[in-house]
Amino acid sequence: MQKKQKGVVWFRNDLRVNDNESLTNSMAENESVIAMYCFDPRHFEQTSFGFKKTEKFRAKFLLETVTELKDNLEKLNIALLVYHEKPEDCIPKMVIENEIDTIYFQEEWTTEEMKVLENVKSKISDSVVFKPAYNQFLFHPEDVPFEINFIPNVFTQFRTKCEKYSKVKAELLVLTMAKANLITNDGKIPSIEALGFSDFVSDSRTAFPFHGGENEALKRVEDYFWETKKLGVYKLTRNGLIGKDFSSKFSPWLANGSISAKTIYWEIINYEQQIGKNESTYWLIFELIWRDYFKYVSLKNGNSIFKIGGILDKEYDWKTNKSAIHNWINGTTAEPFVNANMIELKQTGWMSNRGRQNVASYFAKNLLLDWRIGAAYFESMLVDYDVHSNYGNWMYVSGVGNDPRDRKFNIPLQAERYDGESKFQKLWLQQQLF
Incomplete structure (x- = not known):
């Protein structure tokens, strides 16, 4: 009697059931499918820059997201196994216990994610197939009119060619498994306290009063x-x-x-x-x-996106003045517009795009501080942290990335233009926390 094919979808940064290539492929190619998510303890530890890799705002948003993912998968008759362990510790055990043939997952290419994948593969039998998918793009890598090594260093060149020659693929349909596919499991989603935080109520002033999922x-x-x-x-x-x-x-x-x-x-x-x-x-x-x-x-x-010289390998005399960094983080600099934005971030995990450009420019171009420290703080605090956009934007603003003009923001002028009546500054500076 032929063995039933069993697949597992290892969810990473693709926490949805709609338009999910890994999920769709697993359901089409296997008679039995389960899903899994790992709350990697390393994501909640302190980094070399002294910040938690994930602070409470994104942690709570992630917990809400995984809770909703679990419910949505159950509607498709797929169980989500949840672990609060390193993937390389829990995935090999899960593969053996569930007799998995194929692991489906979203391809990631930054250092930490690749290292985790290597560690997982090293502990799993060669008979298990790994099936990655590029599931996070608007224009799929197969469809952009460039070889990856020849992606332009200027955004406009990339955009105009993609708009002319690339097509956005259709969304993938959501399938449903047979009811017998849904297995019971003991894996519980950890509490926010288990991740190292006290629960909290959102600041009423936040511009992002939404939940994850x-x-x-x-x-x-x-x-x-x-x-x-x-x-x-x-x-x-x-x-x-x-x-x-x-x-x-x-x-x-x-x-x-x-x-x-x-x-x-x-x-x-x-x-x-x-x-x-x-x-x-x-x-x-x-x-x-x-x-x-x-x-x-x-x-x-x-890895060049994480290096001090950025993708341009430029040399600047970057500083690491602790007092200046502290003032920037806590909103006690000489610029009220910077301070208001930084306090908003500290209190809510959110900051507008306009604010981000200004505070990053002030950090790198006015204070001449090592831009990677600012990027690491954003990584910790932002509810919408994305490694590519975060480090791409920080390099851009700091003069080591994709800005051909290497601009410096005039902060008072920006404040006048975008907060002419100081409503935003008053909102965040009237209850300033030191």
Whole structure:
């Protein structure tokens, strides 16, 4: 009697059931499918820069996301096994216990993720097949008009060629397994306390008052596109600083993969067909292409995105003044606009795109501090941290990345332009915490 094929989907930064290539392939190719997620303890430890790799805001968002993923998978008759262990410790055991033939997972290429994958593979029989998928792009690597080694160093060149020659693939359909596929398991999602944090209530002033999870992401799309039609004015409002609707706020869900870039793209196309196409609808696609671009920059350049000289291998006289770093983190610098943004980040795990550019420029260009320290702090604090966008943007602003003009922000002028009546500064500086 022929053995039934059994597959496992190892979820990483693709925490959704819709438009998930690994999930779709596993269900099409196996008679039995289970899923798994590992809360890797290393993600909640302190890094060499002295910050927790993941702070409480993203930790809570992740817990909410995995909870929703578990529920959504159960509706498809797939069990999610949850572990609070290193993947290289729990996956080999799980493979043996469940007689797994194939492991499906999203391809990642940055150092830590590749090392984890190598460690997992080293402990698993060669008979087990590993099937990676590039599931995080708008334009799939097979479809971009460049060899990876020849990705342009200027965004505009990348964007214009992709827009001309690349097509966005259709979303993948969600399948359902037979009811008998759903197994019972004892794996529980850890509490926030188990990850090393006290539970907390969100600051009422936050511009990101949302929860983690695929359903929440889809609800936000529905609200931003169809209920409020804010998509139609996105380009006009995207530099805003206060409130939830000045920008789409999709980035946290995109960062952990609880929604795909393709899902958002095709919903924009749907909106353009039903409501109308304008500069704003295009501009959200433009921002999705920026997100793709930083992934390709990272794919092309590898570890250089983490080096002090960046992808340009430039030498600057970077400083590590502890007092200056402390003032920046705590919002006690000489610039009120920087301070307001940094306090918002410290209190909420969120900061606007406009704020991020200003505080990063101030850190690297005014204070001349080692930009990697700022990037590591953002990695710790941001609810929407994404390794490619974070390090890509920090290199860009710091003069070691993809900005051909190497600009420096005039902070007072930026504050005047984007917070002319100081409403944002008053919101965050009136209760300043030292």
